[in-house]
Each structure stands twice: as C-alpha cells, then as structure tokens.
Amino acid sequence: MAEHRPETLAARADGYVCRETGAVTPPIHPSSTYARDEQYEKIGGHRGYSRDDNPTYDVAEQLLAKLEGGAAAKLFASGMAAIASVFQALSPGDHVVVGRDMYFGTSKYLREIAIPWGLEIEFVDTADLEAVERVVRPGATKLVYIETPANPTWKITDIAAVAAIAHAAGAALAADSTTASPVITRPIEHGADLVIHSATKYLNGHSDVLAGAVVAAREDALWERIGKCRFLAGGILGPFEAWLLLRGMRTLYVRVRHASDSAMRIARHFEGHKAVAQVCYPGLPEFPGHDIAARQMTGGFGGMLSLRLAGGGEAAVAMIRKVKLFVRATSLGGVESLIEHRATIEGEDSDVPADLLRLSVGLEAVEDLIADLEQAL
Numbered sequence: 467m468a469e470h471r472p473e474t475l476a477a478r479a480d481g482y483v484c485r486e487t488g489a490v491t492p493p494i495h496p497s498s499t500y501a502r503d504e505q506y507e508k509i510g511g512h513r514g515y516s517r518d519d520n521p522t523y524d525v526a527e528q529l530l531a532k533l534e535g536g537a538a539a540k541l542f543a544s545g546m547a548a549i550a551s552v553f554q555a556l557s558p559g560d561h562v563v564v565g566r567d568m569y570f571g572t573s574k575y576l577r578e579i580a581i582p583w584g585l586e587i588e589f590v591d592t593a594d595l596e597a598v599e600r601v602v603r604p605g606a607t608k609l610v611y612i613e614t615p616a617n618p619t620w621k622i623t624d625i626a627a628v629a630a631i632a633h634a635a636g637a638a639l640a641a642d643s644t645t646a647s648p649v650i651t652r653p654i655e656h657g658a659d660l661v662i663h664s665a666t667k668y669l670n671g672h673s674d675v676l677a678g679a680v681v682a683a684r685e686d687a688l689w690e691r692i693g694k695c696r697f698l699a700g701g702i703l704g705p706f707e708a709w710l711l712l713r714g715m716r717t718l719y720v721r722v723r724h725a726s727d728s729a730m731r732i733a734r735h736f737e738g739h740k741a742v743a744q745v746c747y748p749g750l751p752e753f754p755g756h757d758i759a760a761r762q763m764t765g766g767f768g769g770m771l772s773l774r775l776a777g778g779g780e781a782a783v784a785m786i787r788k789v790k791l792f793v794r795a796t797s798l799g800g801v802e803s804l805i806e807h808r809a810t811i812e813g814e815d816s817d818v819p820a821d822l823l824r825l826s827v828g829l830e831a832v833e834d835l836i837a838d839l840e841q842a843l
C-alpha cells in the first residue's frame with residue numbers, strides 16, 4: 467500500500483498499536499536505565515541508559531521524520547537545546563552564516579555562547595540572496611542557518627535558493643521551521659539538510675510542554691555529531707514530555723490549518739484599517755516575499771501575524787492593555803490566542819519596531835478574535 471498522507475500518519479501516531487496489549491497509544495517509559503540479558507547483551511537492541519535514548523521517543527521521532535520527509539529525527543529538552551546541539555556539532559573556528567531576522571533567543575545564544583566558544587558567525591539578511599552569496603565562503607563555510615518565516619516580522623527566506631548557495635559552497639543548510647511546522651512547509655523538500663523545531667510551539671500545540679527537535683535529510687557525519695551532542699551534553703527530553711508531545715502531534719494538521727485560516731481572515735480584516743499601518747502576514751499578496759511564500763508555504767501561510775500600529779509604540783502598548791480574549795503572553799502555537807509586545811519583552815538590545823504587536827492565532831472562533839482586536843484598537 468502506498469505511504470499514507472502526513473495527516474493520516476499524524477492522526478494514527480504512525481499506525482501505533484501495541485502488539486502485546488492492543489493499546490492504541492504508546493506507553494511512557496520512565497526507566498532511566500536498561501537491563502542486559504544473561505549473555506550480557508542489551509535487550510531489544512541498543513539502549514543502555516536513558517540519556518542516550520528512550521523508547522518513549524521512538525514513535526514521536528519516527529513520525530516527525532516522516533512528516534518532514536527526513537531520514538531521522540531527534541527530540542531535545544527544548545527548542546534551544548536542539549539549536550545549541552546543531553551549533554555545538556561544529557568546531558571552534560568554523561565559519562557559519564546566520565539569518566539576521568530570527569527568534570531573539572537564538573541570536574542571544576549565538577552572541578553570548580556560540581561566538582565566545584569560537585564559531586565565526588556572520589549575520590546576514592537571508593531574504594537578500596546576493597548578500598548571502600557575498601558572505602558565504604566556498605570551502606570554509608560549514609553551515610548556513612535560516613528561520614522562515616522569521617520572528618516577529620515573518621520575513622520570508624527562499625529556502626531552495628539559499629540551499630543552492632550553501633551547497634555550492636560546501637555548507638549545510640539548517641532551517642528553523644518552528645513557526646511554519648511541517649503542515650505549512652517541508653524545508654527538506656526545498657533543499658534543507660536539517661530542520662529545527664521548538665516543539666514547544668505547534669508540534670505540541672497545547673502550551674504545556676517544553677521540547678525541541680532536529681530532523682535530518684540524511685544520517686551523515688553532522689547528524690551523528692548532533693546525536694553525540696545530545697547524549698554527551700545531556701539536553702534530552704523527559705519521557706512524560708515526549709508522550710505529551712506525541713499526543714499533541716496527532717492533532718497537528720487540524721490545529722495548524724484552523725489557525726492558518728483564522729490568521730488569514732484576521733490579516734485581511736485589518737489590512738487597510740485606519741489604526742493599522744501594516745499587517746505583517748506572508749499570505750497577503752502585498753507582503754514582501756509573498757511569491758516565495760506561496761511557493762514554499764504549501765499548506766497555508768501559518769497562524770502567526772504581526773500588526774504595526776499607525777499610532778506607534780504608545781498605541782501598541784495601549785492596545786495590548788485593552789485586549790480581553792487574546793492572552794498577553796509570550797510563546798506561540800498553542801490552542802489559545804496570544805498577543806505580545808516584542809520590543810518590551812526583548813528589552814534594550816531589541817531591534818523589533820515598538821509599534822509591532824505579535825499575534826499567535828489559536829483555535830477560538832475567528833469572529834471573537836477579530837471583535838476583541840477591534841474593541842482594543
């Protein structure tokens with residue numbers, strides 16, 4: 467039988483049924499250590515200790531690898547643990563090109579930890595392909611790292627074009643696809659070698675788990691080192707979190723599609739609104755990068771959008787105080803809609819415009835969400 471579609475695989479937890487008990491949900495394995503048999507061989511294969519691997523990960527990792535069209539996936543303690551392992555898998559002195567527009571935590575990690583550790587990192591606007599071409603050094607650059615759509619302006623990077631530049635120089639391409647999720651974009655199909663998720667967000671989807679994941683297009687030497695970084699540095703996920711994550715992933719497709727449809731309706735509603743200077747949403751035809759987005763965001767344009775208010779920073783702060791339904795909180799990708807003033811949250815080093823409010827659209831009735839934003843404006 468032909469391989470099923472991704473939403474079928476997700477709904478069925480990759481077809482899981484326990485052969486011993488008939489259970490349709492996989493068990494949680496809290497064991498920290500694993501026994502050997504009378505021959506002193508590992509029972510059932512490869513596990514010795516839970517920092518190496520945990521059987522609770524198996525279904526979630528295999529499912530995520532399939533959803534992304536990759537060869538393998540690994541779960542991590544958080545999105546940042548996943549990201550840190552990708553950079554740690556490189557060596558001090560390596561040259562790396564990183565997108566300037568990205569999740570604030572990643573750029574802070576790179577500036578405060580990865581650069582002092584010895585990586586030579588150049589930040590560049592990856593939406594500008596000529597700029598990427600200028601900084602990539604053939605034979606020397608080991609990794610190009612992008613985030614698309616990028617927090618919190620949702621700037622679009624052309625994954626296939628950047629992959630071609632990276633590969634021509636002998637570098638791998640890693641894409642943080644947290645805000646898209648595999649429902650919207652499958653970066654490996656566009657040439658990415660690694661896909662990174664803060665699984666805290668859409669993959670889990672219920673704002674109750676902190677988790678991360680890396681998916682690899684191939685199980686090569688870089689992938690092996692990333693696995694070593696998880697095992698030796700210990701940024702592994704707890705089995706209870708892994709179990710909750712798999713439960714969340716089973717509804718990934720309905721959640722993301724609903725959020726994406728609602729975000730599009732909200733974007734259209736507030737486009738041209740007198741209090742709104744700009745709606746940042748890749749689904750709007752006027753949005754810079756929309757044509758690229760339409761090519762690589764094949765499952766919709768996602769549940770994230772930002773509003774830039776005509777009244778500037780003061781208007782943005784006034785509005786966020788007035789919302790009644792949107793929850794004033796950081797993070798994204800949960801069932802409840804969130805609103806955030808990124809400039810306040812990021813603090814002094816932030817270059818996010820003060821007039822910008824970031825919305826994570828959840829699963830509430832879109833009419834209620836629009837009414838809430840209207841009354842707050």
Ligand SMILES: *Cc1c(COP(=O)(O)O)cnc(C)c1O
Pocket residue numbers: 544545546547569571572613617642644645663664665666667676677678798
């Ligand atoms: C939240 C987030 C991260 C960090 O993930 P954690 O699970 O919070 O560690 C990384 N990248 C993006 C795009 C994010 O939104």
